[in-house]
Amino acid sequence: MTAQQMRSPTPEGVARAAAKIADLLPRTPLLETEIHGHSVWIKAESLQPIGAFKIRGAWHRLSDLTEEERARGVVGVSSGNHAQGVAWAARRLGIAATIVMPVDAPAVKLAATRALGAEVVLYDRPGGEDRDELARRLCAERGATLVHAYADPWVIEGQGSAGTEIIAQMAERGMRPPTRVIVCCGGGGLTAGLALACPDAEIIPVEPEGWDDVCRSLATGTIQRVMADAPATACDSLQTPATFPINFAILKERCTHGVAVTPAEVRAAQRFAFSALHLVVEPGGAAALAAALAGKVPLDGRTAILVTGSNTDPADFAKVLASTD
Incomplete structure (x- = not known):
């Protein structure tokens, strides 16, 4: 579990x-x-x-990670606000962050997330691609911790x-x-x-x-x-x-x-x-x-x-x- x-x-x-x-x-x-x-x-x-407000949950989650978990990084899923919260907390704590974001996310949110140092992986929301499945796959490949936008x-x-x-x-x-x-x-x-x-x-x-x-x-x-x-x-x-x-x-x-x-x-x-x-x-x-x-x-x-x-x-x-x- x-x-x-x-x-x-x-x-x-x-x-x-x-x-x-x-x-x-x-x-x-x-x-x-x-x-x-x-x-x-x-x-x-x-x-x-x-x-x-997303900075609140992101900080509580990331600041509670163990040193081993921090070393393996985190993966988030977001259209932009949770993305920035995770990226902001990760940069402050020295954690690598990857964010799964929709291809049609507002450009201002994509740019802000990248500016905070996170890797952005795009998914096709209009095409029905499953963002949670993509995030789980990235976590499995990298040993990263999933920081879900709300189910955490x-x-x-x-x-x-x-x-x-x-x-x-x-x-x-x-x-x-x-x-x-x-x-x-x-x-x-x-x-x-x-x-x-x-x-x-x-x-x-x-x-x-x-x-x-x-x-x-x-x-x-x-x-x-x-x-x-x-x-x-x-x-x-x-x-x-x-x-x-x-x-x-x-x-x-x-x-x-x-x-x-x-x-x-x-x-x-x-x-x-x-x-x-x-x-x-x-x-x-x-x-x-x-x-x-x-x-x-x-x-x-x-x-x-x-x-x-x-x-x-x-x-x-x-x-x-x-x-x-």
Whole structure:
């Protein structure tokens, strides 16, 4: 059995990850804004050094490797944000990193991953090539450790550290913990981590329309895959084929339902983040905010919303800001 199969993520693991990350990185801001007459709290993970929350899980995972494991290197799978998180942590720790990335990943994410020193191996996502199978083959050939983007207990715990910070930041303002956490959801690593970190909060995952496999999994009680005819989406960071049992075991206990957002709702959220919060947010990083702005989730003065990434192509972002749909 692999290390991922031998253990489950725990609240204690989240606390340990949070302590490790607090020693490494400053906390991202918790910004107050108003939506539909309610104060809400925006956790700006888009301001992380790599422009996304993925640095949390990558650091927790890689910093826990043994010296022997570090010497053999790591393999990650990502469209770009987890790729940069793994590459950033690997460079800091002196570990060789190989990242399996889709041929249609945003150019800005491919370039940033390579700039951080990682080897990039491309796979044909539009052609249906299995990225996880390719990653497993590379691990077997090289003796490397797989650092999965979401189906890994260390990664889940590391992502949950964002929730630990939210609770502390709200307490510093004299507030109780969040009643609700709205989160952008791909494979469910961040969602599961937040569920462990914020046990008293309602956790609401948000996915792009047509890529709502977690929503359907929660509705049916069994893991569902993205449909073969899923539409194209600008939310590349949320284009995961299906959640994994390690994630779903937590999600089905803590999430009553999920929400899907349309491309127009995502663009509106990107514009809101830029005008009201002065944040550059990529499409996938704006999904949770989109659900709140579209009135698809209830809000109150203790609702926290994760803005998860800023790695967007400048020209594409300019088009979004100029659009009115």
